[in-house]
Amino acid sequence: MRHEYHYLPLDHKQNIMSLKVTLLGTGVGIPQPGRSQAAVLLESELPLLFDCGAGTLLRLEQAGMGLEALDTVVLTHLHLDHVSDLLALANARYLSGLPGLDVWGPEGTEVFIKIAQSVYPNLDKMQVSVHELLPMDSFSVKGFDLFAEEARHSITSLAFRIEAMDRVVVYSGDTEACTRVAALAAGADLLIHECSFPEPFDVTNHSTPRKLGNLLCGVAIKRVVLTHLYPQAQEHEDEMESLVAELSGVPTVVGWDMMNVIL
Template sequence: MDVTIVGCSGSFAGPESPASSYLVRAEHEGRTWAILLDLGSGALGALQRHVRPDQVDAVLISHLHVDHFIDLCGLYVMMKYVPGGPMREVMPAWGPAGTGDHLARAYGNVDAEDVLGVFELHELSDGITFRIGPFTITSVRVRHPVEAYGFRVEADGRTLVYTGDTDACDALTPLMAGADLVLADSAFVEGRDVVAGIHLTGRRAAEAAVRAGGVRRLMLTHIPAWNDPDECRAQAQEVWPGEVELARPDATYRV
């Protein structure tokens, strides 16, 4: 199983990276399966450097803030209006309650029924597990001002965890436990950002991974352009016993 960092900028697209989007691929039954974890602002353009969007098998949306879902609007246009007819019948998608209505309002002149003609929408909830090809995915409700989920993705005997946007919470322990790679929100800086219930810092991400136990690799992501990534990594390194990695746009990592 591989993960490609399509976008890792926090809160908005930065000068070097789109906002949140992660392409996960694995071989199964003679072909490459691909899923997307989020499709935030600017990510659809960058995605096309790595895969044709119609070859994605499913899109999973962690929550409905624009830096995690808004490029579904562009994907809707691409799939529905490509010359020669629709790119495919429907695109399976998972998201929080109300994803279809939210997307229709964001696009501006369609209704939810029209959206459902392009996306086959499934509603996430805490602790559900579902399969897409070789991937077994579990959604875990995390701590954010809106309904938000982290994803635990298992394939080929490996486990990738994506926290989505979250502050420290008990749910991070079962989410992260035994993961081969954790992509952890690190949008806040310890000592500067003091509002609770929104984001992790590098230090809190490392503390959560240590508490969960068995995590092999910790990679910080969702770092806004106004933050110094090395400061976030240094704060995590105070706690994490191994190397703290930073997500790099367009990089692909073997899980």
């Protein structure tokens, strides 16, 4: 199933009338080989970054994504493995003489930035504009139409339905397998869903393959990419993707850093 995906080298000079997804970071807060912390880059005419965990700046550079084009970030939630590189990105733009960063995120994002400003007074110069979101909010940014839904996690966390170029991508952020996110994904060309642990782990606040596969059974989704894997998932990737695919009936692969999906 891995080969159903298109792995293309990034070429920003191409005029792509499609939606390009790059998994910049498929890992979590614990270091592991080959998996940077959470970040997903979507590109239609303009790029839009979802989450910005530690390692994202390096991955952006590896993806050939210049700082000048990337001025907007959407956060699912404020856990460190999703925001660690956010201030670093704002600082990198400031140091490069670029205008400020637009940040869309859940309630608490404004306070998070304010606290950071109290530690780093020059953050004012970095000009971070914050737009706080509530579940069921819809908004448009950088040519993408977005709808936010409440995920099920240990803190307020949003999942997003993202539409551009007549394509639909849903990004779960961190969540237990929950019906709200499944409903959000109905009709999606691609669901990027977290699957933190393999079987037989039984966890709250995160997803595991059996519960996720059962949840997605009967939901019209063209393909699923699993992300946000803990080190415990190492060497269980094949069985995780097989189980989700078997139970859901949807082609499924485990994502890896720098994997591209062209829609």
